[in-house]
Amino acid sequence: MWIVVFLVLAVVVVGWWTVYAYREAKRVHIEHLTLYTRDIRTPISIMHLSDLHLFREMSRSRLRRIGEVIKEQLSQTEVDFIFLTGDLIDKNSGIEVLRDEILPLLKAKGGVYAVLGNHDYFEYNVLHVFSPLFFLHEKKSTDVERLLDVLKKGGVRVLRNEMLSFSYHGNNLTLIGVDNFLQGRYSWPDLAIPDDESYKMVLAHFPDVIHHIKGRVDVVFSGHTHGGQITVWGYPLTAKAKIRRREARGASVHDNTVLYVSKGVGVSHYLPLRFFAHPDVTMVRIEVADEKK
């Protein structure tokens, strides 16, 4: 008798949890990040999007919500830049979703810049979650050339281990995009960071790059972790990267370099659940620091 009661209760709890976690994965929130620096003369506003995980069969309501949040935020704030930090697609079919539903929304005065993530190179399935057990289960490559073509035609500049130095509204900026899969996941590309007064920003899907460039750039924008995705009331069970678990979401400081890890906008098709790690779009404001402070 007690076993039956226990089983019924277990089914109810697991069922409730699954419904809750499925619905949380659709509730895109807006995060705000403000940074201060003496290296710029005029403020900069940025929209940071990560881990969209687009594919054709994805939940229409989730896709609609992503589009609504992007449109709403960009109508309120004319941003200078939009940064995309990888995992734009979850399967090849996401390339068309990106082209038709997302790229037309992305408007920024100074341009849209992107780096690629692991899901932009490979289509994963649930077996890959247990990769040590299924190491022989080959991952299928995506059509990365088509993805790059769509991004280019959609006005997105993809930085694949590239560094740009430019002047924008009186600010000298250095923008570095790290493509971990071209270089090896935990390494730093062969790019010499200039030793000048420019404000230096890095885009990298994997937050691990922080160990290679901390103290030498101002800020690193990354993703990949999904904020832990399934957490213990906000505390990630795993960081999915060589960083501390509490650094797997939001901002942390490493030798004067800010690492900002977005929880991402989407989820993988094989695990469309989030628990206390709601999806986010981050609005960043870089302000001119007060000389007196």
Ligand SMILES: [Fe+2]
């Ligand atoms: Fe991801």
